[in-house]
Amino acid sequence: MEVPAMRPTADALFGRENEMAFLHDRIDVLSRQGGAVLVHGEPGIGKTALLEEAARHTALRRSRVLTTVGVESETLLPFSGLHQLVFPFRALIDDLPDTERDALRAALGITDAPVPDLYLVALASLNLLARAAAGAPLLLVVDDVHWLDGASAEVISFLSRRLESEPILLLAALRDGYPTRLTRTDVADLAVGPLSAEASALLLDRRAPGLARVARQQLLKEAAGNPLALTELATDTSGRETISPDAPWTPMSRRLQDAFTARLRTLPDATRHILLTAACDDSPSLTEILRVASLDLAAPATAADLAPAVSARLTEVSDDAVRFRHPLMRSAIRQAAPAARRRQVHAALARCLPAGSDRRTWHEAAATVQADARLADRLEAAADRAHRRGGAADSVFALEQAARLSSEPGRRVERLLKAADQAVDTGQQHLLTRLLDAATPWATTPQQRARIQWIKGGLEDGMRDASEGTALLTRLVRTVMAEGDHDLAVRILWSAALRCFWSEPGDAARRDIVALADALPFPDDDPRILAILAYAQPVTSGRRVLTQLRRAAGRTAGDAQADRLVGSAAVLVGDFELAAELSEVSVPGLRAHGRLGLLARALGAQAWSGAQLARLDSTIPVAEEASRLARETGQTFLHGINVATEARTAALQGRYDSAMELAARAERIGLPVAARPVLATAQIARGVAAMGAGRYDEAHAHLLRMHDPADPAHQPALRCYALIELVDAAVHSGDTRRARSVIEEMEAAARRTPSPALHSGLRYARAVLADDTEAEELFAGALDGCGRPFDRARVQLAYGQWLRRQRRVTDARTHLRAARDAFDALGTVPWSERARRELLASGETSRRREPDAxxxxxxxxxxxxxxxxxxxxxxxxxxxxxxxxxxxxxxxxxxxxxxxxxxxxxxxxxxxxxx
Structure with a gap:
C-alpha cells in the first residue's frame, strides 16, 4: 500500500496532524476565547514537542508565550513554578487591589510576609495575567505539571477554570499515571497516543536511515509508536543487525533511561559531572551549575565542557539556563550516579548557596545520611517559613526530612505528626498515609497514637477512616486537656462533633462529646462550643444553643470564621433565618482572605437554609457556587450535600428531571460511605420533586427513609426539618399511619428544643392530621405562629383545601389566593400550580403565572x-x-x-x- 507523503515540522511531530490542528484551532481564536487544555500521555510520547509547536504557532501570531516547567527535585520552593509565569509582569503587581497585591508579593518572595491564603494568590495571579493579556493574547505553557511545587499546582488549577473569557490559553502537559489537580477540573483534554505504524516507520527512517531490516522491525515493534523511543533507541542500536530477542522486557521509561545512560558513558568526565550537578540542582542557572561543578573538578568548569552534552541532544543551553531535552534524562542521570556521588554534589551545591537560605538547608539535608539535630532544627524552621508562604506541600516535605535527621525519637515522631497534620490541607491521601505509616513505629505514648488516628480522619471529616471514630477522639481530648492544651482539645472535639453530623456514633458518644465541651474552660457563647453542641446533640442541646446563638452572633461580629461557626450551628438547631444571615455575613471575610475551603462550607450552610426557606432567587446561585468550590477544594462529601441542595432548589422550581438527576449524583457521592446528610438532603429533593409531579406515593416513600434509623439517609437533625413535606405526601397518598408515628417522636423532641423549624413543621402537621372538629383552631394557630413566607403559604394552601372540603368556598378562596401569590413571588412553581388548581375547583380562575425573566x-x-x-x-x-x-x-x-x-x-x- 502506498503511504502518502508527510511533511512534519519536526521529528517528534510525525503523525501529529490531528493534535496540532486541535491546538492551532484553540490558538487561532485566542483573541476571542481563552481556556485550558491538558495534554497527557506516556513518557516520550511527544507532549513537550506539541507544546513547543503550539508556542511557535502562537509567536507567529504576535502573541506572547510564557512557560514554566515542573522539575522532579527534592528541593522545591513554594510558588517557584508560578514565579516563572508571573514574574515577567511584576511591574503590574502594584496596580492590583491592596489585598491581592500584598498576597502576590508575599508569594513571590518580594516581601517577607506570610501568604494570607493560597486562593488569594491565585486570584491575584488571574487578575495580573488578565491585565498583561489586555495588550496581546497570552499562551501559558506548563510542562511536566505533575512535578510543579504544590502551591503553584493549586494556582494553575485555579486559573485553568477561569480563563474562558480571557485572551489566555493555558496548555499543561501531564505524564500519565501521575496525580495532578488539573485532572479534577473541566479543562479540555488532549490525549496523545502512539504514532501510527506509517508515521513510526517514517520517523525511524529519518533518524536511522541505515538500520538493518531485522533490527528496524524489532525496534518498531518494541517502541510501539513512542517517538522518543524511536529516536533514542535508534541511536542506541545504530549499526546493530538485531536486538536480542532474549533480552528481558523492561518498562519503556527504563529502556529510555538505559539509552540515555549509555549515551552518557560516551561523554567526557567533566561533562558527566556538570550534567549530574544540573540534575541535582533545583535552579537551571548555568552560572550556578558551573560554579558548583568546579568545586569537584581539577579545572574550573566552563560552558565548553557542556558542549558535548548539547551535541548528544541531552541538553539545551540558552540565556544562562540549562534545560534537559526530556525529563527522563534528568532522572536517568541521577539514577545512574551512585548515592554517595549524588550526596557529594548536593554538598557542593550547599556550599555555593547563601548561608541561612532554605535552599542551602535542603541541599545539606540531601547530602546527609546520619542524624543531625542542628540540621533537623533548621529544616523545621524552613518548613515553618514555607508554611507561612502558603507552601503546605513544601512544608510537609521539609518536616519529613527533619524527622529523618532527628536524633531523638520523640522529636522524630512530633515532626512526622506535624507534617501529617499539615498534609491534611494538601488533600493528598497517599502523602498522609506515608507520613502516618512512618510515625506509627515511633509513637510510643497513647496520646501520639491517638493523634495519628485523629489526623488520619482529617480528610473528609473522618468519613474514609475505619478507626474507632469518636471514642478514640474523645479519649484523646481528655489526654490533651490533662496536659493543658485546651485549643488543641477543642479542635479535636470539633472533629468528633463533625463525625456526629456525617455518621451516627450513637447516643452515648454524643453525650460524651457534650460532657467534654462542658468541661472545657470556654464561655457558654463561644462559637466553637456552640457548634460542637449543635452537631453532637442538636435536639437535646437545642435549647442551650438557641439561647446563646444571638448573644454569640453579637460578640463575634467581624470575625468571619466565628460567624460561620455560629451560622452552621443555627442550621443544626433549626433557626434557618439566623443560619442564612450569619453564613452570608461570614462570606465577605472568607472571600477577602481567600479561604475557599471554609467559604464553601459557609455558602453550603447558607444554601441549605435558603432552600428550606424557599428563597430561590438568592439560594440558587449560592448553592451552585458552594458546590463548585467544594469540588475545587477537594471536599467530596461537602460537594455531595451541596449537589443535593441544588437538587432541592430544582425540585422547588418544578424542574423535576434535573432534580432527580442531581439527587442521584449526590447519592453516588454519599452512598459508598453512608454520608447521612448527603443522603438525607437527596431524599428531601426526591420527595419534593415527586410530590410536585403528583407522584405522592413515591414522595412518601422517599421522605420516610429519613426517619428509619436503619437507613443511611437517617440524620437526627435534618429529619426534623422536613415534616411539612412528609405530612403533605402522606395525606395525598392516603397513608398517614407512619407519618403520625414520626410526628409523635417529633412532639417528644419539641419538648426539649424551641427549634423554630421543628415547631413550624409540627404546627402544620397537627392541623393537617387533625379531625374536622379541631382542624380550624389548629390551622389558625399555625398561621399565627408562622412568619416564614413559604411555611405560611403552605399552611394557607392546606387550610384553603380544608375549607373547600367543608364547602366554605368564599373563605377558602381568601387563603388560596394568598398562597398562590406567595408561591408565585417565591418561584415555587409546583405549589403555585396546586394553589391554582384548588382555586379552579372552588370556581375561581387564575391568570397563568408568567415565567420570570x-x-x-x-x-x-x-x-x-x-x-x-x-x-x-x-x-x-x-x-x-x-x-x-x-x-x-x-x-x-x-x-x-x-x-x-x-x-x-x-x-x-x-x-x-x-x-
Missing amino acids: RDRLTPQELQIARMAAEGLTNREIGQRLYLSHRTVSTHLHRVFPKLGITSRAELTSVFPPTG
Whole structure:
C-alpha cells in the first residue's frame, strides 16, 4: 500500500496532524476565547514537542508565550513554578487591589510576609495575567505539571477554570499515571497516543536511515509508536543487525533511561559531572551549575565542557539556563550516579548557596545520611517559613526530612505528626498515609497514637477512616486537656462533633462529646462550643444553643470564621433565618482572605437554609457556587450535600428531571460511605420533586427513609426539618399511619428544643392530621405562629383545601389566593400550580403565572446580575467570586438580552433593592 507523503515540522511531530490542528484551532481564536487544555500521555510520547509547536504557532501570531516547567527535585520552593509565569509582569503587581497585591508579593518572595491564603494568590495571579493579556493574547505553557511545587499546582488549577473569557490559553502537559489537580477540573483534554505504524516507520527512517531490516522491525515493534523511543533507541542500536530477542522486557521509561545512560558513558568526565550537578540542582542557572561543578573538578568548569552534552541532544543551553531535552534524562542521570556521588554534589551545591537560605538547608539535608539535630532544627524552621508562604506541600516535605535527621525519637515522631497534620490541607491521601505509616513505629505514648488516628480522619471529616471514630477522639481530648492544651482539645472535639453530623456514633458518644465541651474552660457563647453542641446533640442541646446563638452572633461580629461557626450551628438547631444571615455575613471575610475551603462550607450552610426557606432567587446561585468550590477544594462529601441542595432548589422550581438527576449524583457521592446528610438532603429533593409531579406515593416513600434509623439517609437533625413535606405526601397518598408515628417522636423532641423549624413543621402537621372538629383552631394557630413566607403559604394552601372540603368556598378562596401569590413571588412553581388548581375547583380562575425573566439566567449569571444591581463594579464582583473583571463583563453581556434590557442601570428594575 502506498503511504502518502508527510511533511512534519519536526521529528517528534510525525503523525501529529490531528493534535496540532486541535491546538492551532484553540490558538487561532485566542483573541476571542481563552481556556485550558491538558495534554497527557506516556513518557516520550511527544507532549513537550506539541507544546513547543503550539508556542511557535502562537509567536507567529504576535502573541506572547510564557512557560514554566515542573522539575522532579527534592528541593522545591513554594510558588517557584508560578514565579516563572508571573514574574515577567511584576511591574503590574502594584496596580492590583491592596489585598491581592500584598498576597502576590508575599508569594513571590518580594516581601517577607506570610501568604494570607493560597486562593488569594491565585486570584491575584488571574487578575495580573488578565491585565498583561489586555495588550496581546497570552499562551501559558506548563510542562511536566505533575512535578510543579504544590502551591503553584493549586494556582494553575485555579486559573485553568477561569480563563474562558480571557485572551489566555493555558496548555499543561501531564505524564500519565501521575496525580495532578488539573485532572479534577473541566479543562479540555488532549490525549496523545502512539504514532501510527506509517508515521513510526517514517520517523525511524529519518533518524536511522541505515538500520538493518531485522533490527528496524524489532525496534518498531518494541517502541510501539513512542517517538522518543524511536529516536533514542535508534541511536542506541545504530549499526546493530538485531536486538536480542532474549533480552528481558523492561518498562519503556527504563529502556529510555538505559539509552540515555549509555549515551552518557560516551561523554567526557567533566561533562558527566556538570550534567549530574544540573540534575541535582533545583535552579537551571548555568552560572550556578558551573560554579558548583568546579568545586569537584581539577579545572574550573566552563560552558565548553557542556558542549558535548548539547551535541548528544541531552541538553539545551540558552540565556544562562540549562534545560534537559526530556525529563527522563534528568532522572536517568541521577539514577545512574551512585548515592554517595549524588550526596557529594548536593554538598557542593550547599556550599555555593547563601548561608541561612532554605535552599542551602535542603541541599545539606540531601547530602546527609546520619542524624543531625542542628540540621533537623533548621529544616523545621524552613518548613515553618514555607508554611507561612502558603507552601503546605513544601512544608510537609521539609518536616519529613527533619524527622529523618532527628536524633531523638520523640522529636522524630512530633515532626512526622506535624507534617501529617499539615498534609491534611494538601488533600493528598497517599502523602498522609506515608507520613502516618512512618510515625506509627515511633509513637510510643497513647496520646501520639491517638493523634495519628485523629489526623488520619482529617480528610473528609473522618468519613474514609475505619478507626474507632469518636471514642478514640474523645479519649484523646481528655489526654490533651490533662496536659493543658485546651485549643488543641477543642479542635479535636470539633472533629468528633463533625463525625456526629456525617455518621451516627450513637447516643452515648454524643453525650460524651457534650460532657467534654462542658468541661472545657470556654464561655457558654463561644462559637466553637456552640457548634460542637449543635452537631453532637442538636435536639437535646437545642435549647442551650438557641439561647446563646444571638448573644454569640453579637460578640463575634467581624470575625468571619466565628460567624460561620455560629451560622452552621443555627442550621443544626433549626433557626434557618439566623443560619442564612450569619453564613452570608461570614462570606465577605472568607472571600477577602481567600479561604475557599471554609467559604464553601459557609455558602453550603447558607444554601441549605435558603432552600428550606424557599428563597430561590438568592439560594440558587449560592448553592451552585458552594458546590463548585467544594469540588475545587477537594471536599467530596461537602460537594455531595451541596449537589443535593441544588437538587432541592430544582425540585422547588418544578424542574423535576434535573432534580432527580442531581439527587442521584449526590447519592453516588454519599452512598459508598453512608454520608447521612448527603443522603438525607437527596431524599428531601426526591420527595419534593415527586410530590410536585403528583407522584405522592413515591414522595412518601422517599421522605420516610429519613426517619428509619436503619437507613443511611437517617440524620437526627435534618429529619426534623422536613415534616411539612412528609405530612403533605402522606395525606395525598392516603397513608398517614407512619407519618403520625414520626410526628409523635417529633412532639417528644419539641419538648426539649424551641427549634423554630421543628415547631413550624409540627404546627402544620397537627392541623393537617387533625379531625374536622379541631382542624380550624389548629390551622389558625399555625398561621399565627408562622412568619416564614413559604411555611405560611403552605399552611394557607392546606387550610384553603380544608375549607373547600367543608364547602366554605368564599373563605377558602381568601387563603388560596394568598398562597398562590406567595408561591408565585417565591418561584415555587409546583405549589403555585396546586394553589391554582384548588382555586379552579372552588370556581375561581387564575391568570397563568408568567415565567420570570430571571429564570432564564444560569446560577452564576443570576449571582453576577444581582451584585451588579446592588452597585458593585465588575472588579468588585470579580474579587467576590474569584473571577477576573473581564469574565464578569462577559457574563453581564449575556445577561442583558436574556432579561430584555440594554444597560447596567436597568438591572435595578429586575432586581429591586431589598430591606
